Amino acid sequence: MIPVSSTAQDYAGKRPNWLVATVLFMFAYLMSFIDRQILSILINPIKHDLNIDTTQFALLTGFAFSCIFGLIAFPMATQTDKRNRLPIILVSIIVWSSATVGCGFANSFAELFVMRALVGAGEAALAPAMLSYLADYIEERRLAGAIGAFSFGSFLGAGFSYLLGGYLLSLPGGSPLDGYEVWRVAFIAAGLPGYVIAVLIALFLRDPKRSAETRAMAAARKIAAPRVSAIRVFRDRWQFFCMMMGGYTMLACVLYTLLGWSAALYFSRFQMPAEVVGRDVGICFALGGGCGALLSGAIANRLYPRFRTAAPYIVGAVSGLLAAGLVLGSLFAPSYGQSMVLLFFGTFFAAMSMPSENSSLQMAVEPELRGQFSAGLLFVNNVIGLSISSFLVGYLAQHVFADHGGILWGEAVVIGLCGIFGPLLVWRACLRREHPVAGVAYAA
Template sequence: MASGSRWGIVLLFMAAYVLSFIDRQILALLIGPIRADLGITDTQFGLLSGLAFSIFYAVLGLPIAGLSDRYARPVIIAAGILVWSIATLGCAFVHSFAMLFVFRIMVGAGEATLAPAVYSYIADIIPRPKLGWAMSVFSLGSFIGSGLAFMLGGSILSLTVGQPDLNVFGAVIHPWQLCFAIVGLPGIVLSAIIFLWVREPVQAGGRALTRKGASMSVAMQYLWQNRALFVPHILGYTFIAMTLFSLLGWMPAVLMRVHGMSPRIVGFAFGGIAMVCGVSGVLTSGRLVDTLTQRGHKGAPMITGAIGALGVVLPMAIIGFAQATPVILICLAVAFYFASFPMPPSTFVQQVAVPQEMRARLSAVLLFFNAMGGLAGGAFLIGFLNDHVFHSPMAVGTSLCLVAIGSSSLGALLLLASRKPFERLMAQSRHRT
């Protein structure tokens, strides 16, 4: 496969990641009208943005990863994109908490196909010296997608505010529901493009790359044999994911409720920060992993991830006390820059420390914990603190800062604990080869 084709596929997968995060994160900016129209609490909204998405995203990721280790990954990816796009369209027609919860479950089910299959595919087509950079490029999609979700959502809400509801085939559509309809359509097109254009990689002689997927029991046995690395690695990135997902899910509410910003301003300000600072952090992180590795720092992924986690603490502490909006936005930009650091080193470790035949399965294990602990746990915890500890929706800033600072600090400590086991495993791998 030519270098240009390889990187073209990486960019295409990044586009899929963009759409997945648009469909995932559009909900955060719509918290006001959704709470008003459906009559839900912060705890219920936390369940919608966290648990509903995570249930099938986490659980289905494990069997889907097994398929990705054995069968054509582009077909699996294309099918997943189609499912989550149709489910996002379905969110435009809901009129109750239960209906929205079900469609968010389906969005998570579709998105469960993407990351394990893509990580495994990229590791098969990109040389190891450039793997950190390739993972960074793919990871850009999460922040570009999040930024576009907030920008599009803010723009649509500002254009439709005060407009009457629509009647589509007898169904009453509120203005906020149009956001789901608009962002769900492009995924159907991208699904067709990936299905028709992307193929499994082949060897130099034109033969298909041999992939013999390991069973889940074999994969789990490998994980247990190397638990000194994988337990702190998985738990560390789960806590760090809690920080990032909490920022994405609840910071719009902080800016709108506590600081009185309109959805349109929040969409462009927060969306711009997510794109610029998130993208910059991911690119910096990927380059740092590759540079430190090339200079002989064997624990480069753990060092890079810990730097990112600790870099979040100070700006989030300032956000917890600051009143001036410019100060809050500056600190938010710094926090987002560092919060994005751990993504490339996490995927780097999954691909270099795991045999090829079980990469997708162990990637799915990490995503399971990230989704259930990082996404669902963080989103629920903030809503619960608002409703049952501080007893005020205006305490959302305090709840967010407590969760972000605590989870980042724990994550950094766990990553540093996994550094030596990672170095030993890499030394053993080089010795065997």
């Protein structure tokens, strides 16, 4: 029997606090994805004004964001496991918001690359700190639902980024600010609200103390440096972690490909105007993806009494297979309308994998190591998954399939491979999963 953590018992009387935290963190996550994804809808004016090609744009959407992210994710996560998490969250929000505003003042590929790298730096510690914070309040059997609500913000943010960019690009008078191109205004408008979220978090939240159980478990292991313990845990269970992180990263690549290249595909294949693409793709991500993220947590919670810790893996593997089939169908649909319908449902199922991966990881590792392992998963997702998938789509489009569909076939190759092998690895990880109880990993 898997016990309810003392953390949940310690904070059961503070339910309003974790509800407030969940809502504020959801909005912070929403803003982070607006700032991350606003670049995608702005592909044409940025390429024109800064004179960059498709491969360089692929680097901006992928590697530029993830390069610094990977360098600082682990040190920041170590601090997350040892120190007050709220200052880390606040600094992260301020850094990425400022960098997004800075993107609006970039005058070259190099300058925009640096600003995008700083956006990644600001977001490196955000999710590990927030997930660790929420896990200190919520019982395991309800954790998937809360993480689903938290992840809901990412899809709202991705959708709003398309809606905002499409709206600004469609203004009949051009840029609303004299002397600034419309894409610059879009970056500035996307970055400023982050400061408001930071102020609200500083005013309304306090960091929960580490639970007595967590401190006792740490003392029993004689942890002098949490990173050493994380390495030991990973080494002892490396096959499980490689399959879980690898599988979920492949599922994430399906989402990254959609987020980064959907606008470019509809511009090139159907010659649709920016305002139409921004509206329709924005609705797919905000409504389809958001509902998928929320439903993922609810389904995992319903499955928990019967399947226990296998529940989020089941949701992730099944939804990943369905998403790949629907998304591939949207790529080759004969009309724009049919493609958009398939994209909506493909995004719905693709979104279900994000809460599943976070829930799986939070249940799989010891409480005092959650921040570091969350950073590890984000490192694999972003540095390996996002960088490689985004670059691969751009490279294939420009150098391999330039005369045969370009972006269409670049997306199809990446989504097809990830959609097959991702669910397989997630299921294999489910069969090997272990669950930490009182500092010892037992078979689930």
